[in-house]
Amino acid sequence: MKYFILAQSSRILFPCLLVLSLIVLYRGHNLPGGGFIGGLVAATAFILMGVGHSMTRAREMLRVEPVALMGFGLAIALTSGLPGMFLQGAPFMTGEWLPDFKLPLLGKVHLGTPLVFDIGVYLVVIGFTLHTTFSLAQLAASRNDGGAA
Amino acid sequence: MLSALWYSLALIFTTGLVAPTLVRRFGDRVAWFLALAPAGAFLLLASQAAGVAGGEVLAYEVDWFSALGTSFSLRLDGLGLLMSLLVTGIGAFIVIYAGGYMHGHPQLGRFFLYLLSFMGAMLGLVLSDNLILLFVFWELTSITSYLLIGFNHEEKESRWKALQALLVTGLGAMSMLAGFILVAYVTGSFSISEINGMGDLISASPLYMAIVILVLGGAFTKSAQVPFHFWLPNAMAGPTPVSAYLHSATMVKAGIFLMARMNPSLGGSELWGTLLSCFGGATLLLAVTLGLFQKDVKSILAYTTLGVLGLLTMLLGWGSEYAIKAMVVFLLGHALYKATLFMVAGSIDHETGTRDVLLLRGLRGLMPITALAGILAAFSMSGLPPFFGFIGKELIYKAAMKLGGWEFSFLIVALLGNLLMMGLALKAGLGPFIGRPNHEALPKKPHEAPIAMWLGPIVLGSAGLLLGILPFLVTGYLVDPAIASILGESIVRTDLTLWHLVKPNLPLLLSAITIIGGTVVFIFRQQFWTVADGVLAALRPIGAEAVYDKIFNGTIWFSKTQTRWLQTGRLHDYVFMIVLTTTGFLTWALIRYGGLQFGIDWASVDVLIFCLVIIMIVAAIVAATVDDYITVLTSLGVVGFGVALIFSYYGAPDLAITQFLVETLTVVLFMFVILRLPPLKTISEKATRLRDGLVSLTFGGLITMLLLMAMHIQFDSAISGKLAEMSYPEAKGKNVVNVILVDFRALDTMGEIVVVTAAALGIAALVTSGFKKKGDT
Numbered sequence A: 001m002k003y004f005i006l007a008q009s010s011r012i013l014f015p016c017l018l019v020l021s022l023i024v025l026y027r028g029h030n031l032p033g034g035g036f037i038g039g040l041v042a043a044t045a046f047i048l049m050g051v052g053h054s055m056t057r058a059r060e061m062l063r064v065e066p067v068a069l070m071g072f073g074l075a076i077a078l079t080s081g082l083p084g085m086f087l088q089g090a091p092f093m094t095g096e097w098l099p100d101f102k103l104p105l106l107g108k109v110h111l112g113t114p115l116v117f118d119i120g121v122y123l124v125v126i127g128f129t130l131h132t133t134f135s136l137a138q139l140a141a142s143r144n145d146g147g148a149a
Numbered sequence B: 001m002l003s004a005l006w007y008s009l010a011l012i013f014t015t016g017l018v019a020p021t022l023v024r025r026f027g028d029r030v031a032w033f034l035a036l037a038p039a040g041a042f043l044l045l046a047s048q049a050a051g052v053a054g055g056e057v058l059a060y061e062v063d064w065f066s067a068l069g070t071s072f073s074l075r076l077d078g079l080g081l082l083m084s085l086l087v088t089g090i091g092a093f094i095v096i097y098a099g100g101y102m103h104g105h106p107q108l109g110r111f112f113l114y115l116l117s118f119m120g121a122m123l124g125l126v127l128s129d130n131l132i133l134l135f136v137f138w139e140l141t142s143i144t145s146y147l148l149i150g151f152n153h154e155e156k157e158s159r160w161k162a163l164q165a166l167l168v169t170g171l172g173a174m175s176m177l178a179g180f181i182l183v184a185y186v187t188g189s190f191s192i193s194e195i196n197g198m199g200d201l202i203s204a205s206p207l208y209m210a211i212v213i214l215v216l217g218g219a220f221t222k223s224a225q226v227p228f229h230f231w232l233p234n235a236m237a238g239p240t241p242v243s244a245y246l247h248s249a250t251m252v253k254a255g256i257f258l259m260a261r262m263n264p265s266l267g268g269s270e271l272w273g274t275l276l277s278c279f280g281g282a283t284l285l286l287a288v289t290l291g292l293f294q295k296d297v298k299s300i301l302a303y304t305t306l307g308v309l310g311l312l313t314m315l316l317g318w319g320s321e322y323a324i325k326a327m328v329v330f331l332l333g334h335a336l337y338k339a340t341l342f343m344v345a346g347s348i349d350h351e352t353g354t355r356d357v358l359l360l361r362g363l364r365g366l367m368p369i370t371a372l373a374g375i376l377a378a379f380s381m382s383g384l385p386p387f388f389g390f391i392g393k394e395l396i397y398k399a400a401m402k403l404g405g406w407e408f409s410f411l412i413v414a415l416l417g418n419l420l421m422m423g424l425a426l427k428a429g430l431g432p433f434i435g436r437p438n439h440e441a442l443p444k445k446p447h448e449a450p451i452a453m454w455l456g457p458i459v460l461g462s463a464g465l466l467l468g469i470l471p472f473l474v475t476g477y478l479v480d481p482a483i484a485s486i487l488g489e490s491i492v493r494t495d496l497t498l499w500h501l502v503k504p505n506l507p508l509l510l511s512a513i514t515i516i517g518g519t520v521v522f523i524f525r526q527q528f529w530t531v532a533d534g535v536l537a538a539l540r541p542i543g544a545e546a547v548y549d550k551i552f553n554g555t556i557w558f559s560k561t562q563t564r565w566l567q568t569g570r571l572h573d574y575v576f577m578i579v580l581t582t583t584g585f586l587t588w589a590l591i592r593y594g595g596l597q598f599g600i601d602w603a604s605v606d607v608l609i610f611c612l613v614i615i616m617i618v619a620a621i622v623a624a625t626v627d628d629y630i631t632v633l634t635s636l637g638v639v640g641f642g643v644a645l646i647f648s649y650y651g652a653p654d655l656a657i658t659q660f661l662v663e664t665l666t667v668v669l670f671m672f673v674i675l676r677l678p679p680l681k682t683i684s685e686k687a688t689r690l691r692d693g694l695v696s697l698t699f700g701g702l703i704t705m706l707l708l709m710a711m712h713i714q715f716d717s718a719i720s721g722k723l724a725e726m727s728y729p730e731a732k733g734k735n736v737v738n739v740i741l742v743d744f745r746a747l748d749t750m751g752e753i754v755v756v757t758a759a760a761l762g763i764a765a766l767v768t769s770g771f772k773k774k775g776d777t
Helices: A004-027 A035-052 A055-062 A066-079 A082-088 A113-148 B004-026 B030-034 B036-046 B049-053 B078-101 B108-127 B131-149 B156-187 B192-204 B208-222 B231-237 B240-246 B253-266 B270-292 B297-318 B321-352 B368-382 B388-401 B405-429 B451-469 B472-487 B506-523 B525-542 B544-566 B571-592 B607-625 B629-649 B653-674 B686-711 B718-731 B736-744 B746-776
Strands: A101-103 A107-109 B058-065 B070-076
Touching (some): A004 A035, A004 A113, A035 A055, A035 B736, A055 A113, A066 A113, A066 B746, A113 B653, B004 B030, B004 B036, B004 B058, B004 B078, B004 B108, B030 B078, B030 B108, B036 B078, B036 B108, B049 B078, B070 B078, B070 B108, B070 B131, B078 B240, B078 B253, B078 B472, B108 B131, B108 B253, B131 B192, B131 B208, B131 B240, B131 B253, B156 B192, B156 B544, B192 B208, B192 B253, B208 B253, B208 B270, B231 B240, B231 B297, B240 B297, B240 B321, B253 B297, B253 B321, B253 B472, B270 B297, B297 B321, B297 B388, B297 B405, B321 B368, B321 B388, B321 B451, B368 B451, B388 B451, B388 B506, B451 B472, B525 B544, B571 B686, B629 B653, B653 B736
Antiparallel strands (some): A101 A107
């Protein structure tokens, strides 16, 4: 059973939410936002797709397993702590920055390891939320099947 | 700069790591190759001997946790040199021996990994110049020896005994760590060489007694002093090469080493002297007496080891230069003959299939080389001239005669101990080889052991004779520097000689009594064995091990009982208990610190927020009283969104956004499970609900009041101000919340995302397991 409005709006909202999540992730260092919030927004996009269409569809859109996303996120976050150690000889997780440069639309850009770390957080949060959602959805679906049989 | 110290440690550890692969590829013979690692380390360290003897100290230091005063610092002084040469030198022979003894064992590679790791840990321990580093290596020896003692892990007995050794030594190590921390508290340093220069400061401190007792707690458990002696004979459950190594030169000597190491800083007082001499003496006498009744060659050796540990402790307690000299000489001599005797016992076991002294006799013809090694070692242990053991024993008597007052009675302890020890030495090292052969009674037809198994014993056994005749080989390079480091002096000159025996003196007379007495004990050995079972059975219920068993079982009982009480497995109970405990503690803290004091500043209350709060309260009441999930969920959603609005109203957009998102997702996730939950009404009784409501109200009320109170406390705003101030220049971010999360406290966030990941895996596992069970039925 599908709801027309929900299905249609999820199709439109999905890319918007994903873009929004990236914006939120990027701007987090200076304005409200960041990896955690961005990750939640991105996960919402997939959940909306899952509710509007089907969880199978949402899984397909994600392409990778949520568990892999969490592992990948953790690895990125961990790696982001290393450059400071090797380049400055500073303690683990010391921030390391590229020189500033300007880009159209974004203006002055600082890129550094804290952003990389935040990307790790972003991925872990997406992975966490979707992993939980998918398993719970599976549970719900199994209940429905059981009821029908 | 890398030094010999660093290389020797690295050599042993890396060889250990590759050992399993090598054994798998090249088979058992690779033991000969693996032995090159400790042998190489031995040569590296021995090459430093001349420098060390000249008072030079080799040090190597890398920063580790400098903020905690802990550095990875190694230091080679006289004592370290003696111990490290024993560890690596005997270690090399043990590796070769193990290759023969464990020939064809399916897990030989693993065994070498454990053995070499242990060796590395032991080497690190004796070279450490930092108390924390020493502690780390100390624990590492406990863990690796646990693996070694319990190597035959299919046997329950073996596992039990390994665990016992681990628990006893591990508990002692905790006490030792506490002692170390107190030492650092008093002296302000964890560096052993610095601490050893501050002996006066420590002994003047009011904490001195606590320090001594705590540190000795570690040393006494590790070196199996009364009343912690019982684990050592039990540790014989390990394969014989393990016993030969751990219980001759290394692990059990770690406690002795620690006491010797700390002697310049902790020693010299009446407390130290009395504790060490009394416990050492008691251990010596108890061990050799119990040893008389043992019928297993390895057990006999285990009890003599115990005796020697007691003797060494006692000598350290006497503390005079003579006593220290005797201790060093005895320690060296003991390592040589005891490793030999253990290996000989292992060879006998390996070739005949038994270690029962009642069956073993007359093996000299069939196992001539092993017999020679065993007899050499037994004679050195008996203290017969011209063996090295003789010099050690003479020195003990000399040192004892210098004691005055009541302490002079230790002379009798030493005499009795030595006398019985000699009897035991002959029983274990001589008995199996002499007498009329009785090969039919043995489980296996005996023949000489392979070269891997007699090489070590014969070399180490002969060393005891060689050093006896030519003691100057070790005096200058090994013994003197070791004495110097134990006494805390830079250079000591002594001379060792056999030849004072040409003119009659009292020590010589005592030696003669020892030898005669020991021989008598040996001759009447049969009599002890006849009554052995009865005596040991009678002693068991009053022994220290019985106490250990009681404590052990009591702990398990306690743990089981409290688990049954607290861990019901119902989420409801856990939450209830957490809330109740928190409420209890908060109330206690409030009463303790003067009760609630707050006033509400009504003027500052915003009408908008006031209305919002009213809505939230109504929603909360609804959530608590209705019986329908959807309503509960919606009402809780109202509360959550209300909180988010408050956040945004007061200028915390990050928190507000997060709160909104989390609330939304919670509702969505909850929808998936709602159908699987039992009706809300049936979950709990009415009485339970009332109880829960009461507790929740108390808890909520208390928190509210605490928050109101907190508003009136003047906090030091320096931290938040500082963070906000540093945010842009230091971390190039204007959003302080985010800067804290990803930069200033990134490690915390790292921990949190790891937890989140683990939680997700846990949830998925729980959900899927419920799903599968459903599928099965």
